[in-house]
Amino acid sequence: MPELPEVETVARDLQRWVAGATIADTEVRWDRTISHPQPAERFAVEIRGATIERVGRRAKSVLIHLADGRVMTVALRMTGALIVAPAGASDDPYARVVFHLADGRELRYRDVRKFGRIGLWEGGGLRARTRRTREGRAPYRVGEVFARHGPEPLAPSFTAERLAERLRRRTGRLKSLLLDQSLIAGVGNIYADEALWRARLHPLRHADTLTKAEVRRLHRAIRAVLRQGIANRGASFADYVGADGEPGANAERLAVYRRTGEPCLRCGRRIERIVVGQRSTHFCPHCQVLP
Numbered sequence: 001m002p003e004l005p006e007v008e009t010v011a012r013d014l015q016r017w018v019a020g021a022t023i024a025d026t027e028v029r030w031d032r033t034i035s036h037p038q039p040a041e042r043f044a045v046e047i048r049g050a051t052i053e054r055v056g057r058r059a060k061s062v063l064i065h066l067a068d069g070r071v072m073t074v075a076l077r078m079t080g081a082l083i084v085a086p087a088g089a090s091d092d093p094y095a096r097v098v099f100h101l102a103d104g105r106e107l108r109y110r111d112v113r114k115f116g117r118i119g120l121w122e123g124g125g126l127r128a129r130t131r132r133t134r135e136g137r138a139p140y141r142v143g144e145v146f147a148r149h150g151p152e153p154l155a156p157s158f159t160a161e162r163l164a165e166r167l168r169r170r171t172g173r174l175k176s177l178l179l180d181q182s183l184i185a186g187v188g189n190i191y192a193d194e195a196l197w198r199a200r201l202h203p204l205r206h207a208d209t210l211t212k213a214e215v216r217r218l219h220r221a222i223r224a225v226l227r228q229g230i231a232n233r234g235a236s237f238a239d240y241v242g243a244d245g246e247p248g249a250n251a252e253r254l255a256v257y258r259r260t261g262e263p264c265l266r267c268g269r270r271i272e273r274i275v276v277g278q279r280s281t282h283f284c285p286h287c288q289v290l291p
């Protein structure tokens, strides 16, 4: 499942390749991919003629900012991918939504398992006042989509102090907390395991037992593993590809994730796998001890 580095890679590719492009027409081939507006035909009508101004990311979603201020969100979930196909490229049977660009290229939303969702929203944050209109409630703003998400871990404002403050009110286990999108946005199973190994913290440690120095280590580790993931264009285990359709190179560079039984890169002892909150968890029992 694509996490922050994978989604960031897709967003940066799209910024280079489709910023400035106009969406001439849209084919929705699987209605349930469209989460807003409903029905899916309305989505296709509302996005017709829109120009893509820039492409960014929030949490694990690609944000396609349109020139008129609206924002399209693409949550890739399990197997979603956004791929730019040149004019005349052969069709993709797994393309669920196809944006025909005015220059002849296609921006394809490909999704084998169909869990991903695309929405089109008014721009603006949470604080923007919701106006009542004659039709009822004013359209949802993109800020509301991410209302329950925590801060971006690579933002300059995400300091070790901020992480400490967010952890202070939590008593859960570190592995589960790192996966909780309301604590920090964008971290999933791969980068949670990698960050904990790098910080030398056991996945079952309770957050309220961390010392100040340990929180600082965790903060540095989270940012380092995410930056490394972006530098390597993400980790591909199954379906994840960049907008060029190619897998990322980070899977081979991971320290613990899916390396059960292999030697720890720090101490040489074997990596173990346990299950925490129904999620596979990989760690080194020698480097990451429970006090």
Ligand SMILES: [Zn+2]
Residues within 6 Å of the ligand: 264, 265, 266, 267, 268, 269, 284, 285, 286, 287, 288
């Ligand atoms: Zn070790």
